[in-house]
Amino acid sequence: MCKISKVLIILKILISLKDQLSRIRVQHLWSSIGTYYPSGLRMVGAALQFFNSILIAKIFKAAGSNEFFFWTMVIQTASCMASYGLEQLALRDIPRLQVKGIGAVRNYLSGVNAISITLALLIGLGLSLFAGLSDGWARWELLIPIGLAAMTTVMILGEVLKGLSRPILGVFFGHFVPVALFTISILFCGNQVSEESLICIWIGCFVLASVLVRFCPQPEISGTPFPKPDPEIVKSLLKVSAPVFYGAILGTLTFMIPYVILKFGNHGAEVAYVAAAFRLSILFAILAGAVHAVFAPQISRAAEHLNPGELSRAYGKAIGFSIVALGIPLLIGIAFPEAIMGIFDETFRAGANTLRFLLIGNLLTLVLGPVLQLVIMINCNDWLPRLGMVKFIIAITTAWFLVPLYGGVGMVIATSGAFLVEEIIAIYLIVTKLLRAHRS
Secondary structure (H helix, E strand, O other), X not given: OHHHHHHHHXXXXXXXXXXXXXXXXXXXXXXXXXXXXXXXXXXXHHHHHHHHHHHHHHHHHXXXXXXXXXXXXXXXXXHHHHOOOHHXXXXXXXXXXHOOOHHHHHHHHHHHHHHHHHHHHHHHHHHHHHHHHXXXXXXXXXXXXXXXXXXXXXXXXXXXXXXXXXXXXXXXXXXXXXXXXXXXXXXXXXXXXXXXXXXXXXXXXXXXXXXXXXXXXXXXXXXXXXXOOOHHHHHHHHHHHHHHHHHHHHHHHHHHHHHHHHHHOOOHHHHHHXXXXXXXHHHHHXXXXXXXXXXXXXXXXXXXXXXXXXXXXXXXXXXXXXXXXXXXXHHHHHHOHHHHHHHXXXXXXXXXXXXXXXXXXXXXXXXXXXXXXXXXXXXXOOHHHHHHXXXXXXXXXXXXXXXXXXXXXXXHHHHHHHHHHHHHHHHXXXXXXXXXXXXX
């Protein structure tokens, strides 16, 4: 009987998704165009990031851009760990705090900043030491802690703006501004700087973006400095977000260790075009996140009361709109990966299969929806470390064997496969919890 009930719930979600997709017609798009503004702006930012990656690839070629692509990917990945999972928690908490007033939100953000900036500086220091010991000491490595702190601040405040039902501002300050600043910098001086100087410029753009976000027209963020962190709020955030943080650590290592195996193994020459393929893949994940963020407040409120019907409708909308927005571009990328990689440079065509497997993973993730975000929304943060451990073990075990044999393709199969297994298990657990809540 239990299995039959679970099947019925899954069918209900699929029917809800079908209904949402069937309603998306030309005449309906005009009434729903506001939903696409954030993802449209994110697409502009994604286009700029794609453009600046092309410029870097053409200027430095695959061999000359290895260090830039490797370290920018490592720092970006580390930002998910440095945030302590607070950007995900904010999407759940901010819509609920907003009804209590500006003061409640600002007190919450002061605690968030105290934790995330401190952690980012510590992790950044560790990365600086790793960079110096592995690649030789260079001056740009001293900037990693500052860059990571700035990147984490931009990311968190961008998500906070989405939680305040200001997704356009969130995308603009959290993604578009730093990418636009870096693109302008490359256009003006890309041909005149070294690879190490380019990394410094990239870090500097995030530092400037972290300053500019405080001038956004949203009273909870802009204006006077945040109040002194409340120790009770800090303690609460440390406790509640700890499982998310542990999950983020495992998620970061799930990507980073196979990437390090690739760089320092027999396939080190593949780092540049593997990183370029991952950049394209990440852009699709970012765009999907922009669409999902529009529905995050609605999902948060439905999840607070564990209302299966309302929750499935909101979740179905998030999946439906993201498939409509990104499904066709993903299919084009899967069908013609060599042509897309060739846009960077002829030397990058070797990464075609890497890109194809990455985009297949993106498409499957798109169909599953924002699964881990939903886990947090239903207050099941304690699942994340266990799910992360399963993912980590699968990824590292398979990468250890596949990366030496197949290089970048082996790395993608190991990491993407592990992330998909994690999400499938999470969906099963979510359905089980909703079933129990519905019965009681």
